[in-house]
Amino acid sequence: MLSKSFNPAEVEPALYAGWEAVGAFGADAAAARPFTIMIPPPNVTGSLHMGHALTMTLQDVLIRWRRMQGRDALWQPGTDHAGIATQMVVERLLARTSNQTRQEIGREAFLERVWQWKASSGGAITEQLRRLGASLDWARERFTMDEGLSDAVREVFVTLHREGLIYRDRRLVNWDPKFQSAISDLEVEAREVRGSLWHVRYPIEGTDEFITVATTRPETMLGDTAVAVHPDDERYRRLVGRHAILPLTGRRIPVVADSYSDPEKGTGAVKITPAHDFNDFAVGQRHGLPMPSVLDREGRVTLADLDLPPTADFVRSLAGQDRVEARKAIVAELERLGLLDRIEPHTHQVPHGDRSGVPIEPLLTTQWYCNAAELARPAIAAVEAGDTAFVPRQWENTFFAWMRDIQPWCISRQLWWGHRIPAWYGPDGHVFVERTEAEAQAAARAHYGRDEPLERDPDVLDTWFSSALWPFSTLGWPQDTPELARYYPGDVLVTGHDIIFFWVARMMMMGLHFRKRVPFRTVYIHGLVRDERGQKMSKSKGNVIDPLDLIDTYGTDALRFTVCALTGPGRDIKLGAAGVEGNRRFVTKLWNAARFCEMNGIVPAPDFDPAAARSPLCRWLLDAANRMVTEADAALEAFRFDDYAAAAYRFTWHSFCDWFLEFAKPVLGTAGPDAAELRATAAHVLGVILRVLHPAMPFVTEHLWDEMGYGAPCSLIRAPWPQPGPVADPGAVREELDWVVRLIGAVRGVRSEMQIAPAVLTPILLRDATPETTGRAARWAESIHRMARASSVEPLDGPLPPGSAQIVVDEATVVLPLAGVIDLGAERARLFKERAKALAEAEKVLRKLGNAEFVAKARPEVVEENRSRLAAFQDDAARIEAAISRIAS
C-alpha cells in the first residue's frame, strides 16, 4: 500500500543505493549503440550550487532517457584538481591549523597535505551529485591529477612541444600579485574603477616647453621609455622626433608618433611604459624601445633595470615600496616639483584576477605558451562543417569570434598544486622537455656528451590544460583502450556559455589535434541560474539559493522537474523556491493518482494490448498518450526540456487525472470485461507516464514503479522508453470524447457564471441536436450527469421551459431549465455578450473575405478555412439570436 503522502527524504537515498546495487548506472558495451556525456568535472573543492543542479539535471535527463531507449549510456564522472582554488583552500587550512605558510613547510610537504585534504574532504561534491539523483557511472570516476590523466597531460605537452606548438617566450603576461602567478587572458576580468587621470608635465629637452601626458598609472612612469602622440595630431606634430626628459629619473625619452594615442583622450599624449602595459608593449615593439621593469612580482618598485643618475635619491627611496604607496609618493613628488598639471576624476576599466579579485599587473616574464591560433584552425573548420553543432546555434558566432582572434595561451602557473611541467634545465639553461626525468637525463647526456645535473621547471600547468583533454584522457588515452574506441567522440556536451572559451574551445582544439575527431557532436549551451528577480546569485548579495535546501524541503524530483520546465533555449533560468514548491504539487498529484489507481485494483497487466482496446474511453486515452510520448520525445531530441516537461505535465494532470480518471471512476471499482479493460488501460498508461517522467523525476517514478509491481525493484531506470502504438480508429473517439468534454465545460461555465450551487442538479436539454449528438449524449449520460451536475440529458423538441439558460455547443443549443434559480435578466445580458462576441468575430472574418486581394492571393486552404469560420460564427450568432428570442417574452 502506498502511504498517504510521498516522503522524498525517506525514499531517495534507498532508491539511489538500489540503483547502484543493481549496476544501473554502468555503461555496458553489450550490443547497444553508445551514448556518451562527459561530465564537466566540478572542482574537487566545490560544493553543489544551483549552476551544478541545472547542468547536472539536464545531463541526467538526457542520459536516463537514452539509457531507457536502449543506448549504452555512459555518463563519465570525475572531478577537477582546480589548481588555484584547491591550493588556496589548503593554504588557509594550514594557516588555521598550524599557523604555517606553504613556503614554510616546503613544496613536497605541502603537496602531501593537499592530497590528504583531497582524500578526506574532496568527495563532498560527488556525494551531493548523488543526492541530485545523477546516474553517473561511478566505477569510472576520474580525477584530473590521477596517474592516467597525468600521463595524458605529459604526453600532450611533450608532443606539442616537439611540434613547436608549445614554447617558452618572454613577453608581457597578466600577473596576479596575490597568487604570484601568471594567469591567462581568460582569467582576467575588467572591473570598472573610479580613479583619477593625472596630467603630468614632461619637460622637452633643450627648451622650456613641456608635453603634458595624462595617465591612470603614475607609479609606472619610472619605466617610461617614450611619449606617444597621434601622427595626425597637429598640436604635437613639431615635437615628434624630439626628446622629453622623464621627471624623477631624468631619462631622455623620445616623442614618437603612433596611432595608438587617441587625440580625444586626456591630453592626446600618452606615456609609454612597455614593461607594464599591453598597449604600451606593442608601441614599444613597433618603435624598438627599451622595456625596463619597475615593478616586481609582488607589485613592489624595483630599480634593477634602471640606470639612475647619482642625484635620483627620491627614486632610490621608492625601491621595495608597494605599488599603491609608490603611487602616492610619486604624485606628491611631482606636485612638489610643480610637474603635476591637474588631477581629473576618471572612471575606467581595470583588469582584475577573476579568482584573486586584485588588480592585475602586466609583467615581463618568461612563460610557457601554447600556439592556440594553430590549434584553433581545425576546430573552427569542424564547427563550420557541422561536425560539432552548438545548440542554440547562435553560440557558434561567439565561438568563432573568439577562435578567429585567439591569442597565445599562457599555460604555466607559478603554483605548486597542479601538473608539474615536464621540462628540465641544464646548467647552461638548455631545456629538455621529456615525459620523465630519466628521459630528460638521457636527452641531456646526448646533448652535453656527459651527465649533467638537471633542474626541473618549478611551474605547473593551467588547470584548464588537463580539462582540455578530459574527453579522451578519462577513457585511458594515451593507451589505446577499447573505451577510447567506443566512447570517443562523445555525443553531447552540456555546459553554460561562460565556459565556451575556457573549456569547450580547448577540448575542441586538443580533441582534434590528438584524436583527429571532434570530442562531441553537439554542444548544448544552457543559460545561467539567477534568482527570481533575474539577479545573478552571489554571496555578497545574499540571494544564493542552496539546491540542497530545496531538495530537503521539496524533494529532488520537484527541483529537477522545475529545472526542466524552466529550461528553454537561450534563456537564463530564474529560479526561486516558489517555482519548486509549485512543481512539488505535481509530484503529489502523480502520487495521489497512483494511489487512486492502487485503491481501484489497477495493477500492471503485461498481456494488455493497447491495439485491441475496444472502449472509446480507453482508445481516447491511449491515443492521447501516444501523442504525449511523441511530443516528449521530439522535445528531448531538440533539447527542449521545457516542452518535454510541459507535455508530460499536461497529459498527466489534465488528460489522465482530470478527464480519464473522472470518466472512469464509476466503472473502475466494478467487475466485468469493461472494467477490466479500463483498469488495464489505466495501468498501461500510468506505466507510460512513469517512464516518460522518469528522466525528470527519477525517484517518485521509480518508487511507484517498484511499489505497484511494474517491475523488479529499481528496474524503471532501465525500462524501455515508451513508443506510440496503434489504437483502433482514434479519430472517431477523439471527436466523440472531445464533444463530451466541450459539453461538460460549457455547462460548468454557465453554471459558475450564473452562480448555480453545485448541489443544484438540472436537466440538460439539447435543442436542434443532430441524431449523432443525441446519440453521444445518451452514450455518455452517466458521465455528463456526474461531471456537469445534471439530472438528465435528453433532446428538447417542444417549447423552452421557463427560466432556462441556453448555451450553443456546435449545432445544438444546450438548455438548462433553471426556473427560480437564475436571474433571467442576467441570462439575457450574458446571451447579448455572447452574441456580440460571435458577431465581432464574424465581422472580422467577413472583412477579410471582402478583400478581393485576399481571396485572390491567399492560399486556397486559408480562404476556405476563413469561409467555414465565418459560417460557424454566423451560425453561432444565429443560434444565440434564437435563444434570445425564446426568452424575450
Added chain:
RNA sequence: GGGCGGUUAGCUCAGCGGUAGAGCAUCGUGUUGACAUCGCGAGGGUCACAGGUUCAAUCCCUGUACCGCCCA
C-alpha cells in the same frame, strides 16, 4: 567602440506569417472516499515604439528606446 540576446496577461515565460497561450498570482465557488500540496469556473493583453515588405505582421526586414550579457 564592436557583437549577441531580450522587450507578449500582475509575475515568470511559450508561441514566431492567417483563431494570442501556459504556470503562478488574483477573484468567485465548492469538501467526509485519490488529491485543499485539491476540484470547478472567471477576469486580465492595441504582443516596447516608428517605418517597411506582404492579400495578411506579435511573428519577416530597417530604425529608435530601454534592459541584460560578452568582447575591446
